[in-house]
Amino acid sequence: MSTNSTTNATHGEEHGHEHVHDLRDDYGSKLGMWLFLFTELILFGGLFLLYMAYRYQYFPEFQLSAKSLKIWMGGLNTIILLTSSLTMVLSIVALQRRKIKASIYWLITTIVFAFGFLVVKYFEWSDKFAHGIFPGGEELALKSQGEKVFYGLYFTMTGLHGLHVIIGMIILGFILVFIVKGKVSPDRFALIENGGLYWHLVDLIWIFLFPLFYLLH
Amino acid sequence: MSDSTVNTSGDYVNFYQYKGKHSGILGWLLSVDHKRIGLLYLGSMVLFFLVGMTLGFFMRLEMWNPGQDVMGPQTYNALFTLHGIIMIFLVIIPGIPAGFGNFFLPIQIGAEDVSFPRLNLFSWYLYTIGGLLAVASLFLSGGPIDTGWTFYAPYSLRTGTEVIMPLMAAFILGFSSILTGVNFVTTVHRLRAPGMTFFKMPLFIWSLYSTAWIQIIGTPIIGITILLVVVERMFGVGLFDPAMGGDPILFQHLFWIYSHPAVYIMILPAMGVVSEIIPTFARKTIFGYGAIAVSSIAIAFVGTLVWGHHMFTSGMSDESRWVYSFLTFIVALPSGVKIFNWVATMYKGSIKAETPFLYVMAFIFLFSIGGLTGLVLGSLATDVHLHDTYFVVAHFHYVMFGGTIFIFFAALHYWFPKMFGKMYNTKIANIALAIMVVGFNMLYFTFFILGYLGMPRRYYDYLPEFQGMHQFATVGSWVLIAGILLMFINLFLGLKNGKKSGNNPWGGMTLEWTVPSPPPLLNFKKIPTVKYGPYEYEHYDEVTKNVN
16 A cells, blocks of 8 residues: 555655646545545435434324325436436446447436436426425425424435535536547546546435435335 | 665755746746745735734724724724634635645655645635625725624625625635645645655644545535525515515525534644654654544534534424434544644654744644534533623634644744745744733633623623623733734844754654755756655654755
């Protein structure tokens, strides 16, 4: 671990350009990404903790409210995200096998799936909004405290997850540009792998959110 | 270390003189060199420290007489909140790791830079943006935040002052902290010089490594907590507001799950610096290297389990109270291991009582008082009496100020010659330290007595019988500030026209003392191969033969 086995270290003093620290460490960048993903998991972990505490406190209300969510919409989104994880992997593998066009194609597919997820989410949320169920909404104000907490958690957690989907789309978009420009290439694919790791995290968190909100009655 | 490490002829280019793509101020603001970024951090921290100190000064002035002196209660609330936010989030938490850690971590492990230099610069920008947002929130329409730095719900959800902006500032600062932690862990794992095994790393690196793990594990939780308060205020979601079914105690849990480990983010790097300074000035291998290294990890681990001791009086079950009390006592073990090892290192050492060493002596004295009074607060029965009194204020100022900030100053004096290649006036530095210690104890020891007698914290007014002690403490604050200003002026004069310090003025043995002062751009001419542990003074001549 202590030697830079995968690096080609060169000293900046020997050549004129600015970059101070000119070694490439693919293993290191992946390690950094894993550590960062770990912090993301803990970020959501705080919310899962709240969910657990409030579910314990307001068990009947949570059961009742969960039944009002449309399982088929959540299920559709689960399928969309799981498939997008597959297309993400296909994109990485294609790049490693030097099929750059296929890689770009699969990456675009992934981004389209991500967008599809957001579209479903949009219809789902606006359906709830239309019934006055949103934080501060008149219908929700009449409901019991436990239901208010349930919907509070629902909107916060799926909202934060949706935000991560958007961030993921931006990251994948950048990677797409880098592949086209040749900055991410069959010989230098650490970035797309890290982007893929991030996308799998987004998928993974949804796989926890889906049963918590839609399936547990 | 290798023969070619140092160019003794003096024609090397140090990192100040190095001409990169950008020059002037942009050469700093766009630099990805860890040394420049470290100095950027240090510069901004000193500025924020002076701001926070000024706020504290005005709070003390208000306490001169009972009743209103120089400000009303609302202003006083805003002052102690900002004093807390600035000192904790902008100075103490990032202080040693982001400032000195950035500068010295790569050099001490024999690397050219950290693993992610651009991310490093990005962290500094996040830090600066967070700091500016916090200060800017003072001038927004709602008026400065008045919740205290703990942002307790439901008050933080209901107060009319500007809460969202300082919270976003804290969130951004937390993000900066996480990125620094990720960077340091990766750097320690990937970029150690050949031969530098984990147990040959300097103890400062061990402390930064443990700290980085707490940053990675703890910070996201405060991130989500802060975000929830923001969401709650902006959209009316009711997760912590009891009126809407939420539970404010859960806020306290989530807050302290991070914020208690954060005090170890504050103190562990300081302990690492102490472990560097003592062997250097005792000219002796540190006693119990392994024990000190492992105790850092132990503190980091146990420290994440003790948050509940902040909530003994908030309404928890009795079981959780005594469990948290017990766990709190356990943290004293690894901390005690460190103190005893430091003292044992000095035993039969050949001690040079230079300024950094004297700072460490002051630290051991003050920190021990802080630590022992921590046990008083960690015990259930005494805590119920002392909770939210000046006793608590005294305790955490002894730990954070007497601990972390004093060692921040010690590190400033220890590494000053390495960072700038110049020396300050050591006599004045020692006098400044003496003044600070006197002022510090006048100010904060009085707080212990005030708190014991029942003076509650955060009050801008008090009963007349406390007046004498409040005035004594206020005079102490003036003495303390005089000492601090003298110290900064002395360092500034040293920076301007101090005489050349040489490469190894203290006779240190870690890698940073084997490179020229100030170091060249990539730290080493050739990456050194490490043969000995960091403090094995029997190999001193071999390790440092190319210096001076």
